[in-house]
Amino acid sequence: MTQDELKAAVADAAIKEIEPWLEKDTVLGIGTGSTANLFIDRLGKFAGRFKGAVASSDASAKRLKDVGIDVLELNSSGTLPFYVDGADEVNAHLQMIKGGGAALTREKIVAACAERFICIADGSKYVAQLGHFPLPIEVIPMARSYVARELVKLGAEPIYREGVVTDNGNQIIDCYDFMINDPKAMEATLNSIVGVVTNGLFAARGADVLLLGREDGVERTALR
Numbered sequence: 001m002t003q004d005e006l007k008a009a010v011a012d013a014a015i016k017e018i019e020p021w022l023e024k025d026t027v028l029g030i031g032t033g034s035t036a037n038l039f040i041d042r043l044g045k046f047a048g049r050f051k052g053a054v055a056s057s058d059a060s061a062k063r064l065k066d067v068g069i070d071v072l073e074l075n076s077s078g079t080l081p082f083y084v085d086g087a088d089e090v091n092a093h094l095q096m097i098k099g100g101g102a103a104l105t106r107e108k109i110v111a112a113c114a115e116r117f118i119c120i121a122d123g124s125k126y127v128a129q130l131g132h133f134p135l136p137i138e139v140i141p142m143a144r145s146y147v148a149r150e151l152v153k154l155g156a157e158p159i160y161r162e163g164v165v166t167d168n169g170n171q172i173i174d175c176y177d178f179m180i181n182d183p184k185a186m187e188a189t190l191n192s193i194v195g196v197v198t199n200g201l202f203a204a205r206g207a208d209v210l211l212l213g214r215e216d217g218v219e220r221t222a223l224r
């Protein structure tokens with residue numbers, strides 16, 4: 001199977017997971033990226049059966065509207081029953097690195113508002129230790145060089161993702177050569193650097209359910 005076929009398989013599995021819960025007042029949280037896009041495309045079939053969705057990026061908001069789903073404000077949506085999103089890396093504890101598409105801040109905010117985070121990923125995203133994928137950090141532009149110097153002190157090789165401006169008007173630094181032994185502790189450490197808006201470690205609030213696309217089918221892991 002190709003990587004795209006594996007992504008499609010987990011998008012199908014996520015639809016099966018949430019479909020029984022779609023009611024007229026249901027608001028879903030929706031992630032960003034190629035896997036989330038496949039989920040959005042499938043969700044379009046159910047437009048009208050539920051109230052709408054909160055998007056984690058302008059790109060996902062547009063795609064949701066294109067398939068006929070109402071896009072709602074997070075501030076007036078309360079607690080969401082589900083947040084469905086992909087990942088750049090995920091480990092056995094369902095902790096993740098996210099932000100390859102620069103949407104990490106809004107993703108983390110919408111995920112924080114959800115009762116259940118369903119991570120959908122092809123098997124290549126599963127790792128024993130987080131950090132092979134460069135860890136994205138969203139920074140306030142004027143703090144970029146300062147934050148980069150602090151990241152070097154932590155052992156990372158920070159590279160400015162040139163030309164990328166986030167939906168929040170900020171910039172991205174990617175941390176290379178940064179194997180992460182204690183994801184929760186590192187998430188907190190990175191958050192404490194002045195000028196950091198968000199880091200791409202989703203450890204304190206990881207996923208609750210992982211739907212992982214393998215050659216022999218979708219593997220489901222649920223922590224809660």
Ligand SMILES: O=C[C@H](O)[C@H](O)[C@H](O)COP(=O)(O)O
Pocket residue numbers: 031032033034035036085086087088097098099100101102103104107
């Ligand atoms: O900022 C982007 C997000 O964190 C994505 O969820 C992540 O990069 C995975 O994207 P994809 O499904 O395209 O691999």
